[in-house]
Amino acid sequence: MLMLQRVSKARVAGPVGALLRWSSTVRLTAESYPQVKRLDFGQITPQTVDFFKSVVGESAVVTDQDDLLFYNEDQMRKYRGQSSLCVKPKTTQQVSEIVKYCHEHKLALVPQGGNTGLVGGSVPVFDEIVLSLSGMNKIRSFDHTSGILKADAGLILENADNFLAENGYIFPLDLGAKGSCHIGGNVAANAGGLRLLRYGSLHGSVLGLEVVLPDGTIYDSMNALRKDNTGYDLKQLFIGSEGTLGVITGVSILCPARPKAVNIAFLGLESYEAVQNTFKRARSELCEVLSAFEFMDRQSQWQAKRFLKTSHPLAQDDPDVDVPEYPFYVLIETSGSCKEHDDAKLETFLESIMEDGTVADGVVSQDESQLKTLWTWREGISEASNMDGGVYKYDVSLPLPVMYDLIEVLRARLDEHGLRSISDASKPVVDVVGYGHIGDGNVHVNVIVREYNKTVEKCLEPYVYQWISDHHGSISAEHGLGFQKKNYIGYSKSEVEIALMKDIKSKFDPQGIMNPYKYL
Ligand code: FAD
Ligand code: 2HG
Numbered sequence: 001m002l003m004l005q006r007v008s009k010a011r012v013a014g015p016v017g018a019l020l021r022w023s024s025t026v027r028l029t030a031e032s033y034p035q036v037k038r039l040d041f042g043q044i045t046p047q048t049v050d051f052f053k054s055v056v057g058e059s060a061v062v063t064d065q066d067d068l069l070f071y072n073e074d075q076m077r078k079y080r081g082q083s084s085l086c087v088k089p090k091t092t093q094q095v096s097e098i099v100k101y102c103h104e105h106k107l108a109l110v111p112q113g114g115n116t117g118l119v120g121g122s123v124p125v126f127d128e129i130v131l132s133l134s135g136m137n138k139i140r141s142f143d144h145t146s147g148i149l150k151a152d153a154g155l156i157l158e159n160a161d162n163f164l165a166e167n168g169y170i171f172p173l174d175l176g177a178k179g180s181c182h183i184g185g186n187v188a189a190n191a192g193g194l195r196l197l198r199y200g201s202l203h204g205s206v207l208g209l210e211v212v213l214p215d216g217t218i219y220d221s222m223n224a225l226r227k228d229n230t231g232y233d234l235k236q237l238f239i240g241s242e243g244t245l246g247v248i249t250g251v252s253i254l255c256p257a258r259p260k261a262v263n264i265a266f267l268g269l270e271s272y273e274a275v276q277n278t279f280k281r282a283r284s285e286l287c288e289v290l291s292a293f294e295f296m297d298r299q300s301q302w303q304a305k306r307f308l309k310t311s312h313p314l315a316q317d318d319p320d321v322d323v324p325e326y327p328f329y330v331l332i333e334t335s336g337s338c339k340e341h342d343d344a345k346l347e348t349f350l351e352s353i354m355e356d357g358t359v360a361d362g363v364v365s366q367d368e369s370q371l372k373t374l375w376t377w378r379e380g381i382s383e384a385s386n387m388d389g390g391v392y393k394y395d396v397s398l399p400l401p402v403m404y405d406l407i408e409v410l411r412a413r414l415d416e417h418g419l420r421s422i423s424d425a426s427k428p429v430v431d432v433v434g435y436g437h438i439g440d441g442n443v444h445v446n447v448i449v450r451e452y453n454k455t456v457e458k459c460l461e462p463y464v465y466q467w468i469s470d471h472h473g474s475i476s477a478e479h480g481l482g483f484q485k486k487n488y489i490g491y492s493k494s495e496v497e498i499a500l501m502k503d504i505k506s507k508f509d510p511q512g513i514m515n516p517y518k519y520l
């Protein structure tokens, strides 16, 4: 018999994507990591500020210390730079003039999008100038036949998607920070997100870029075609380069037609093996309509519940047992063009996996607001994990069979070192939560701490990177290297690869002014 409960109404309007800022208690990166020394870059002078004002106008130059906090501090409140200057150009030409000046005066700079990055890549370490793309947020053109969108790099992802929705298209990327992150930031980070399973990576959907190179030269491939085999595909170098090779100012991207019918099933499972079986079955039985397969453990749902402060979708009616009761949960999304067809397909699939006991319990969305509610239990985990004071984040690719072992291994290691307790506030670690894009072989491990703590950090790193390497994974599935992982790339890339990358970096940016202290 089908044991599917129905969600009665939307219950959650969580603050996902609306990023909070408050006055700083964040330690300076230079103090937390004293081994990192300022390199021999030029200093900002009153002439620098005057020049920038002459290029972009007075109101687009930020020098007030309080206003600069937003640009100096990262989303996790883990890293804080000391920049005294942020500039917000409105045109590619202005970006070029600013960068050329920095090149001539050997001034270091950090390209910044929505500052939602999770590896400390988007904020300065010392006094680097912040070049914010927030003033460049226009749609340049949209081709209704091909679905090609051309836009400024500072366009907020959600705004891009809302525009596309009005035209029957969808942005081929979606993620929890959509209300703040920029499409240029997405490209610079090569963000993966919630629908990579369906639409693939930005390496496939980005057709062309406009980039200001570290000497101010403008590289322009915005008119690139979908198929073009003449020479090296240069734009690929900038996708995932995290601001180290140039400033992305424009993006041309191929957008798919917006699905007309979307369903969500939120399921509770008794074992990780059942999670893997459900994924295998979903791929074969939902096939062309499967658009997301996301995974969450019980601990992540506890954390989300503390954050969202509402009933869990699979909570029983009795409020006393309103707790996430299954060890594992999955969120399955289907998207297609014919609702009756997709509904029938999903129902047949759910009946079969519930009847044979693979899945213990579940709910399906009945309308748009329920759909959003169910997504918040997945999308909200990232912010929820940051509510206790700090969080060490690892975004990992691993072969599916060993993926969840990493979380268990880390819990055991923190316990052995006497560092973890949910109830004992004297222990620095609250808990370790696991969730992610299991359909892409990508798990997120969040170690929630009461405050950032060197003992915890040393217990976790480089142990976690070695474990991932030993199990043939990647130390970054999607968030990149940034400041956090700059010393650890060797756990995922060979010496030959690293040497080639260093050659490329020094060819593009011989002075190393573009986002220094990060990446390599
Ligand atoms: P920023 O954070 O400002 O910058 C990120 C990096 O790109 C930095 O190194 C910066 O120097 C560089 N950069 C930014 N803009 C430019 C530019 N125009 N030119 C050159 N370099 C630039 N990431 C995922 O991959 N998948 C997810 O599912 C996901 N979910 C998230 C959910 C939440 C709640 C949060 C807070 C973050 C999430 N992230 C995710 C991480 C982050 O949002 C993404 O990496 C996003 O793509 C960063 O975009 P941004 O505009 O905020 O870039
Ligand atoms: C997600 O998938 C994001 O929710 C963020 O990539 C993950 O915060 C994290 O660790």
Ligand code: ZN
Residues within 6 Å of the ligand: 192, 193, 436, 437, 444, 478
């Ligand atoms: Zn993710």
